[in-house]
Amino acid sequence: MGDESAAKTIRALLIESRDSRASPAAVLARCAPDRQETGTRFDVLVANDLDEGLRLLDRGHVVDVILFVVDASEPRGPAAWVRLRKAVAHLPIIVLAETSDKEQAEAAIRQGIQDWLPRGALTESMLASAVRHAIERFRIDLELRARIRRLERARARTHRQAAELRARAKELDATNRELDDFVYVASHDLKEPLRGIKAYCELFVEDYQDRLDTIGVNRLRTVAGMCGRLERQISDLLTYYRVGRMPSPPAPVDLMEVVDGQVAAFRPLLDRRGASVRVKGPLPCVLGHPLMLGLIVGNLISNGLKYNRSERPKVEIGAVVxxxxxxxxxDNGIGIAPEHHEAVFGLFRRLHGPKEFEGTGAGLTIVRKIVQSYKGRIWLESEPGRGTTFFVF
Known part of the structure; x- marks a missing residue:
């Protein structure tokens, strides 16, 4: 005989029929505390009919399982266990039937009954095993239903969030189109009068130079130069805005071809300055867009040639070993003091006046924005008088 403390007590509500011809009470009695071969004890609460059983539950009696006796001669049949199932959705129900009617058993299980046991062959081990399994299946079923409800709520939230994101994406797309139109119109409308002012200043100097003194001529030329610089700044702003808005995804690009194209574009300036651009070793293929990568290389070459007082400016391009x-x-240019290594990437940030070095101060800003759009990084090593090395990853 097993240890009494090891036996599990199951609280059962037995709903019998008053005129049931084969009550299972005797079987349950054999599973009472003094009989523990099954390892399961039953603490049985008996009701003589369905209404009495529901009243007992309403009064606060706590049970683990309901054993519902059904006789074939009774008219209540399926309607009764359906009523019971609806009234106690939180408890497993086992039907103890007079017969092993397969069709009726399958219908009962489809309607939420945990098991259908014919009373004729019922033994204490069968009953104990069926009750334990019914309770466990019902517990798992409740957990699954709870998880399904949580998943359905999560799916509903996901659908709502996806709909909100689609709506926001649509709004953002419309805003971007409006912004594209605005930038194009604004840049065109701003550039046009600047070109007119510059042209009139140049014509005025040309036509009235003999009537103006040197100061007047210089001032008109300064105005024309300022108009030209402002026009270039507007162009740089437009370029800066368009960076990262390429319509196609990145694709493999041979950097050697990009560099060769940029060197060819700089050839007149290189010849005029006696400068050189040298490529050291092979360059890798990278994911990107030829136009954007060309802007990176072109701006860095331009930077090395522009800020350079050497008689023979040199720029070297290579891959880190x-x-x-x-x-x-x-480059072998003028170099940059360490305290200005970050400042040079600021938009229109210049460390020198326009009379000393031409340009708008937007080139490195554009370069960094392109690099960051590819999730990359750019940094530099430089000291005044010792040139500058830019690294792009």
Missing amino acids: DQPATIYVR
Whole structure:
């Protein structure tokens, strides 16, 4: 005989029929505390009919399972267990039937009954095993239903969020189109009068130079120069705005071809300045857009040639030996003090006046924005008088 403390007590509500010809009470009695071969005890609460059983539950009696006796001669049949199932959705129900009617058993299980046991062959081990399994199946079923409800709520939230995101994306797309139109119109409308002012200043100097003194001529030329610089700034702003808005996804690009194209574009300036651009070793293929990568390389070459007082300006481009995805652009220019290494990337931030070095101060800003749009990084190493090396990863 097993240890009494090891036996599990199951609280059962037995709903019998008053005129049931084969009550299972005797079987349950054999599973009472003094009989523990099954390892299961039953603490049985008996009701003589369905209404009495529901009243007992309403009064606060706590049970783990309901055993519902059904006789074939009774008219209540399926309607009764359907009523019981609706009234106690939180408890497992086992029907103890007079017969093993397969069709009726399958119908009962479809309607939420945990098991259908014919009373004729019922033993204490069968009953104990059926009750334990019914309770466990019902517990798992409740957990699954709870998880399904949580998943359905999560799916509903996801659908709402997806709908909100689609609506916001649509609004953003419309806003971007409006912004594109505005930028184009604004840049065109701003550039047009600047070109007119510049042209009139140049014509005025040309036609009235003999009537103006040197100061007047210089001032008109200064106005024309300022108009030209402002026009270039507007163009740089437009370029800065368009960075990262390429319509096609990145694709493999041979950096050697990009560099060769940029060197060819700079050839007149290189010849005029006696300058050179040297490519050291092979350059990698990277994911990107030829136009954007060309802007990176072109701006860094221009930077190395522009801020350079050497009689023979030199620019060297190569890949870092132990980091093939990182390229460098090195020059022999004037260099940059360490405290200005971050400032040079600011939009229209210039460390020198326009009379000393021409330009708008937007080139490095555009370069960094392009690099960041590809989830990359750009940094530099430089000291005054010792040139500058830009690294792009």
